[in-house]
Amino acid sequence: MTIKTIIINPVTRIEGHAKITIHLDSRGEVDDARFHVVEFRGFEKFCEGRHFTEMPQITPRVCGICPVSHLLASAKACDVIVGREIPRTAKMLRELIHMGQVIQSHALSFFHLSAPDLLLGYDADPAIRNIVGLIQLKPDIAIKGVRLRKFGQELIKSVGGRKIHADFTVPGGVNKVLTMAQRDEILRGLPEAFEHARFALDLLKGYHRQHLAEVEDFANFDSNYMGLVQPDGALELYDGNLRFCDARGGIVHDQISPAKYLDYIS
């Protein structure tokens, strides 16, 4: 029975809106802990009746951090509706823009949202333990994250025309070409991007080594994992089949068509 409730409002540095309530019993032990999503917009309903070509423009507005993922998922649905196999170039461009998406959103997640805890410490003053504080206090490190995210965003803009909420796809393909000059620009930015990504990995690995016990214990629990893979099991970002793994990495289900996802997840 809940005697005291701790409310965390809001949960910050996440991509969305949430509260956490921790319910303590009479001994001060945790009786229950809940994660509440406190936003509801109604996309499932208000899209009804609209022309399907608009869906790749509506669904990215679910999230401005990963709009490209929504755009591409919607585009794939549009392809199925018109019964079109998209040209090879279009497929590669969609893969490329999704790589940009993964780069920028992972950079954001690591540098802008999580790194302040790692670099300034969990017990640092909350007033500075954030990206603003990081930029003000450790600009040399913060700028790496900023530039890695920028690389991803610029890649999205080159391929899709705009950094956030690009209109890039049509049923059966894409509506922009990538010029040689744009491609070369992307290639020029790669070495620095690699460097920043390695820095982030080194930072994280170093943190793990120094705080092994905490890492093992804090917010650590067994769960299954799911991702898209290529036929040979390599990571796939745009169009692949589903693989489900258990907590130890053993494969539970493999090469499942995404169209069948409801048979596996509810």
Added chain:
Amino acid sequence: MNKTRKTTKKSASVSTAKAPAKVRVATMWLSGCSGCHMSFLDLDERLVDLFKLIDILFSPIVDTKVKDMPQVDVGIVEGCVNNTDQEHELKMLRDRCKILIALGDCAITGNIPALRNQFPLKDCLARAYEQAESNRISCIPNDPVVPGLCPKARPLQEVVKVDFSIPGCPPDADVIWYVLTELLAGRTPQWNEKNLRYD
């Protein structure tokens, strides 16, 4: 806008650093997608310069909790007002800031989240929580901590007074930069067909 700050003339250019008081800023995302905040972060290296002039004291990207919402000079809000928590927090911010900026189309027109205004709210909830193809257990969330939904999703100006609006979905980082630097310099940003966009 520039009546309350005596140091405006001195801080007309970004580089004069005689340590005038930093402008205190709060940002909020209500019922939006956070794309406007991401566009703000697309200022990239310019953030380093910006954070020499402003402090962000309350924001989804910092850790201040609602109950500790501070007094600020400028409030920047993206998203429209969709539930009672958002309405309450927006009003709190309006009380605590001198200038309130509506950032992005959702905050100004309602935009895509306001599409639900065309449907009965119960139909929207049912479609998501009871009739969705992935629902095994149908249950509309009813924990007391979860805020109630307002009858309609509303743009900011139908709840509080808004001092300045930046349209776009999202507005381009260059436009955000232009508006912020103009305001910091004590000038009123000008809109024309070159920098305005609604898409």
Added chain:
Amino acid sequence: MRSETMIATKKISLTINGKACNGELGQTILEIARANGIYIPTLCYLDGLTAWGGCRMCIVEIEGSPKVVPSCATPAVNGSKIITNSPRLQDLRKATLELLFSERNHICPMCPYNKGDCGLQHQGYLHGITGIRYQYLYPALPVDLTGRYFGLDHNRCILCTRCVRTCDEIECVHTLDVANRGIKNLIIVDMLKKFGASETCTSCGACVASCPTGALFDKAAAFRGPLASCQQVLTTCTECPVGCGLKVFVKEDRIVSVWGDPDSPVNRGHLCVKGRYETWAEPRERITQPMLRDKNGKLQPTTWDKAIAAIRKAAKDAQKAEMAMLVAPRVTNETAQTIKKFAGKIDRIGMYVAANEAALCNKPSFSADALRNLEDADAIIVVGAQPSRDNGVVAARIRTTVRKRGAKLLILHAHKSDLDKYANVCAHAVSLEGKLWDRVAEVLEGAQRPVLVYGLDATTPVGMTVMERLIRIFENNPGGQKLVHIGLPVSSNSLALAGAGIGAIENIGPWLDAKPLKLLHIIASDAPDGGARILEEERVPELLEQIPCVVVQASYRSALTEKAAIVLPATIWCEKSGTITNFEGRKLSLRPVLPVSGEAREDAAILENVFA
């Protein structure tokens, strides 16, 4: 749609924003301002349509009057002083725009016209609108997606009625109108139907082109690219002998949309469903490589060299008398010249046309200025033609002349069509007995500028009789008005090809059968049906089976290409250059819009490869 006859006009002059401007009595303030390079914002005004004056964007101030007036609908008065831009006008225009934004759901982010193609958005930007002073109403409004090529989203409609006026004055079928009153106003199709169920809509798409917002939108064009950022290439439609001017929007080597060319003297920017949509928005299986049959008899892609080699081998095994060529009646004039170059190498060349069209081609004659004559007519007689089905823009012209200019309409010896309801006399099956002809004579009495539009079925015995009777009516007419004849084929270049010596075949079966063939070369070119039409003629399918080598030169796969031994890929309209001659005798140019797809080649080039 005014005729270009010269009317003596009185000159007037006025001052606009302090600038002296000249104009003519009868012109509106807006017309004179535009002629003098002065910008006045508009939304509901569209050149070519009756001005309505309802949007109140074009308001101006006139010295001496406390009112503001809509300049598009206000005749200019000599000596008046006009202000087109003042703080008062600015604020009124802003208020108008803000009311429009508040009234419905104008959500730019999800609209296909959101990058510079929307008049409402443009006005918002011009007036620096970043927010509105009114409450948003968020009405629940329907979206009609039942039309094949376009949709109507009422959320984006500003009730400017450009679509209503376009449908009434240009296509002239009056499918669209406005229902209810005030805030409940709604653009409706027929009597509250949807486009898909409309009995009057011709799918010409003129309404979509006239819509300033994304309310009426093209489905195939959606998100292919902003029109504002596209190149515009002018070419000619080859779907029928009217030869409408096309303005094709292109971006990065793809078609974004097809509109009419407003400067074409033929169609003045108007199109029918064939030109606007069937040219590019229909999914068809394009042939991009030559094809040969493999040992299992299946058509497989191959190289040009191999395909040409196979044809030459078949030609070597045949005598000249055993080779023939069938030509689609849509190939360019230049292709015809190449065909004639090689005519000596084969026994016979014939053009396959529509049923009864051969007779029109026997003594091919062009009807100079036909469209202008139609517009000026005070009596139009349609014999044996189906312009609504076959020549949409001609049908539109007939409708405007009849409905808007009061011309009489007589329809004789033709199938049912939408024109029937406007006709003073309508006889699908013509009786040669008295009563009908008394009525005809009665209706035609006093006609000063009668026009006779005759189509394919006018060449049948009944059709010829009807024509003779009509001609006699005017010969016997004491006034002696000249009856203007307009011959209306259905194939886009059949008259010119016949004139160039490629005879039209009356019946393909007997023509094929005349002498046994070993090689038949069929130029289907870019006919949407891939030439399959000829298979509907009597005995043609079995006669084709008997020919050892049937070569089909086509752009699209069809039942005909499936019968070919060798298939050669031809370019389509948007890849072609050359000319066709329309039914008026105008030589009209085709210009390439896109690079050639795959291994396709121009018809003439293919013939050079094969026969040279």
